[in-house]
Amino acid sequence: MKLFGSMENINGVLHIGGLSVNSLVNTYGSPLYVIDREHVENIIELMKNSFKSKKFSTEIAYASKAFINKAMCQFVNAKGLSLDVVSDGELYTAKLANFPSEKIYMHGNNKTDEELRMAIEYNVGTIVVDSKEEFFKLSKLAEISNKTVNVILRVNPGIDAHTHEYIQTSKFDSKFGESIFDDSVITLIKNMINHDYINFLGFHCHIGSQIFDEKPFYAEAEVMLDFIKKVEKLLNYKIKVLNLGGGFGIYYSSEDDPIDLDIFLKKIIEILENKLEEKNLNIEKVAIEPGRSIIANSGVTLYKVGSTKTTYSGKKYIFVDGGMTDNIRPALYQAEYEGVIANRLNDTTCDTYTVAGKCCESGDILIKNKNFVIPNNNDILAVFSTGAYNYSMASNYNRLKKPAVIMVKDKKVNLIVKRETYEDLIRNDLDFEE
Numbered sequence: 001m002k003l004f005g006s007m008e009n010i011n012g013v014l015h016i017g018g019l020s021v022n023s024l025v026n027t028y029g030s031p032l033y034v035i036d037r038e039h040v041e042n043i044i045e046l047m048k049n050s051f052k053s054k055k056f057s058t059e060i061a062y063a064s065k066a067f068i069n070k071a072m073c074q075f076v077n078a079k080g081l082s083l084d085v086v087s088d089g090e091l092y093t094a095k096l097a098n099f100p101s102e103k104i105y106m107h108g109n110n111k112t113d114e115e116l117r118m119a120i121e122y123n124v125g126t127i128v129v130d131s132k133e134e135f136f137k138l139s140k141l142a143e144i145s146n147k148t149v150n151v152i153l154r155v156n157p158g159i160d161a162h163t164h165e166y167i168q169t170s171k172f173d174s175k176f177g178e179s180i181f182d183d184s185v186i187t188l189i190k191n192m193i194n195h196d197y198i199n200f201l202g203f204h205c206h207i208g209s210q211i212f213d214e215k216p217f218y219a220e221a222e223v224m225l226d227f228i229k230k231v232e233k234l235l236n237y238k239i240k241v242l243n244l245g246g247g248f249g250i251y252y253s254s255e256d257d258p259i260d261l262d263i264f265l266k267k268i269i270e271i272l273e274n275k276l277e278e279k280n281l282n283i284e285k286v287a288i289e290p291g292r293s294i295i296a297n298s299g300v301t302l303y304k305v306g307s308t309k310t311t312y313s314g315k316k317y318i319f320v321d322g323g324m325t326d327n328i329r330p331a332l333y334q335a336e337y338e339g340v341i342a343n344r345l346n347d348t349t350c351d352t353y354t355v356a357g358k359c360c361e362s363g364d365i366l367i368k369n370k371n372f373v374i375p376n377n378n379d380i381l382a383v384f385s386t387g388a389y390n391y392s393m394a395s396n397y398n399r400l401k402k403p404a405v406i407m408v409k410d411k412k413v414n415l416i417v418k419r420e421t422y423e424d425l426i427r428n429d430l431d432f433e434e
C-alpha cells in the first residue's frame, strides 16, 4: 500500500487532509471520491518547475477527460494551467467554470459541427484539427462566423509505446490524427496555412496513456522536431507551437514503475533544446497535456463493506457498495488497484479476497486476490489512485447513483460534486404513451 500526499495512518485509521475516513464517510456517505488537494498542488508545482526552458515558453494543459467538473476547472485555472477539452460537454463545463477560453485546447477525432461552432463562438484558444475532413468543416464554419481560429494539427508520429492496446494512440492504424509519413499531410498543412480564416500554429501529438518507458516520449520529441524542420523547409513557413500530449505512467500497484516526473520533464526539455540547436530551429511554445499524472494518485475511493462471501469453490469476496459504475478500469483494462480496510490499518489478521461491486455483472471486480484484513460489515474499504478516469468514466449502470466528490486539505472539506439522487436518475425519463 502506497500513501500519497497528506494520506496517513493515525492510530490505525486512514486520514486524508487531516480527516479520518470514518468522519468523511459519516458526513458524505459512500461510495465517496476523495481528492487530496495538497497532493495535486504538489504535482502541479513540480511539473511547472521541471517543465520550463529559457529557449521557448512552456505550457501545461490539464487533460480534463481524466477528471472534470466545475470545481476542477476552477482549481487548475487558479494553479495557472491550461485545459484540454474533447467534447461539447467538457467545453461547456469549462465555460461555466469561467475558464479563460484562450487557454483551452479543443480536441476530438470526430468533432460535430455543433462542437466546432461552440469552440468558435467561445473563442477557444486553439482548435486541434484531427483530419483533412475536419479542416474543411472547421474552415467553412469559421468563415461563416467571420472569425479566424487558431489551429494546430494532430499528427501521428508512428511511435509504438507499450501500454494497454485500448489506450495506445500512435500506432499506424490509430484513429487519431494524420500520419506524418503520409505525403498528403503536407498539402493539408499548406491549405491550412493559406486559408484566410485559419491561423495555423503547429502540431499536436500524443502517443498513448499510462506509459512507463520514457524513451518513446524522447523519440516523439525528436521525431516531431525533424518533422517541423521538414515542414518549414518545404512550405517556407514558421511553426510556432508543438504540443507533445500526455500519457505519463503513474503508480497504481507495486507492479508499476512510474515515471519520475521531475527527471523526465527536465530531460524532455533538454532533448528539445539540443535538437532545436542541432536543427537550427526555433519554436515559440512547447506544451504538454497530462491528465492522469496530475490527478490519479490524489484520488481515493471510500466504500462501505456490505458483506463477505466464500464461494463453494473457496473464493473469498468482499462486497462493497460501489464497483464498476464508479471505477470501470479493472473491467475495461484489467487495471490493478491497491486497497485496504481503511478503518483498521493496524490489524494483522488477513486473508486473500477479491473485492467485488454490487452490479449485476461477474466482471464487476475492483481488486482481485489481494491480502486484506478480515473485514467486518460496515468497515470502510479504500481504493487508492482513483483520481483519474474513475469519476469521469462513471456510469449509472443498474441505476446506481454516482457518488459525491470531495476535495480535502488541512481538515477542510470542499464538496465539489454532490451525490446523485433518485431524482437525478429519472430526470430525463418520460412516460410511456399507449
Ligand SMILES: Cc1ncc(COP(=O)(O)O)c(C=O)c1O
Residues within 6 Å of the ligand: 063, 066, 084, 107, 169, 206, 208, 209, 210, 245, 246, 247, 248, 289, 290, 291, 292, 293, 388
Ligand atoms: C489527446 C490527449 N491528450 C492528453 C491525454 C491525457 O493522457 P494522460 O491522462 O495519460 O496523461 C490523452 C489521453 O490519453 C489524450 O488523448
Ligand SMILES: N[C@@H](CCCC[NH3+])C(=O)O
Residues within 6 Å of the ligand: 065, 167, 209, 210, 329, 333, 388, 389
Ligand atoms: N480512459 C483511459 C485513458 C484514456 C486516455 C485518453 N485518450 C484510462 O482509464 O486509462
